[in-house]
Amino acid sequence: NSMKFTPELIFKEKNINKVKITTNDKNSVTKGVKIIKSLSKYDIGQSIVINNGYVLAIEGPEGTDETIKRSLYLSKKYKLKNKSILVKFPKAKQDLRVDLPTIGIDTVKNCIKANIKGNQNIILDKDKIINLTKKNNFFIISL
Template identity: 40%
Template sequence: MIGLFLGSTDFPKIILNKIKKEKKKYFIIDLTINNDFKKNKNSYFISIGQFGKILSVIKENQCNKVLFAGKIIKPKISSLKLDFKGLYYIPRIIKASKLGDAAILKELIKILSEHNIKVIKSNFYNPELTLPKGNYTKIKPSKKELIEIKKGINSLNKLNAYNHTQALIIRNNSIIAKENSKGTKKMIQSIIKVKNNKGILIKFPKKKQDLRADLPTIGLDTLKDCKKANLKGVVLKCNQNIFMDKIKCINFADKNEIFIKVI
């Protein structure tokens, strides 16, 4: 039995489809805002502050391992429904929330481990959604662009552990945009398009990010945004990015002369 803590985005749905296909026993802790999994009979729509209820569901299902996937929106502490266990743990969640979404996930994982519940990697059932090192398109980055990419990666590595930034755009050897709490899409949309001076999107896990629960994700929409912004390449981290619609993305990138490089 596997417990699925699922948030929004398409990634959780892909995991769920794979688990159903393999006929694994599962239940869902639905952490979406709109109760996205309400049609699933094995789903429980529970506030993140109701730890007693969450732990009871896990125990009732005789489960000792769980998986986190999808975007879990940072909750408004003042509006959380709390049970007795929630009241006990909420000071830790409040403290973590001040450091960002990644810190909240880390604290949840820590709380679960205190109850002998293991958290497995979000891509455990879908290893095909991450990519090994290599160049996945017909076009490859030039030597000059490889130097730019190295500079961008060094910039990401200098950020503190709880910074929101998972991505940046480098153009003409200068960092022109960094992701904030609004996400990668908003960052790409924010840059000024320059016809003859294309940039490169680099998207890596945050520094000290818990890779069991919070892998950065890109898909076809990301590639389409890159085209609109006149970007010439996307750089990902080896086996540490969820890559949705892989074949469609590679075909789109080839057609629009965008390289996809995994380092």
């Protein structure tokens, strides 16, 4: 699978840049993972955006970046003050040989633009992403 042939792209650190993670953040991540796991049997998306315990967006066929953009629209529409959390996690029976959850620099930029705080994921452009996350007090954690 892709993890075997490109181990340098796999995100192994618990916290990519040591940004402090709050209890509310942890609760949102836990909720996101539970929802993705429960929706797995329906083959629905790898990503979910949660704001202060409320689900803003669940990934559909449009992909992660469009899910993030939709969450930005809803955050603005409802004037949400808190930062959101993006949880990206493989579905229960996902074939990781060909479809490993992946984030790249555009995904992180979209998260920052959408006020998302930002898991078995591939990270493309890892050094650029680490620098960008440090500049924006943005966290990425591995579960």
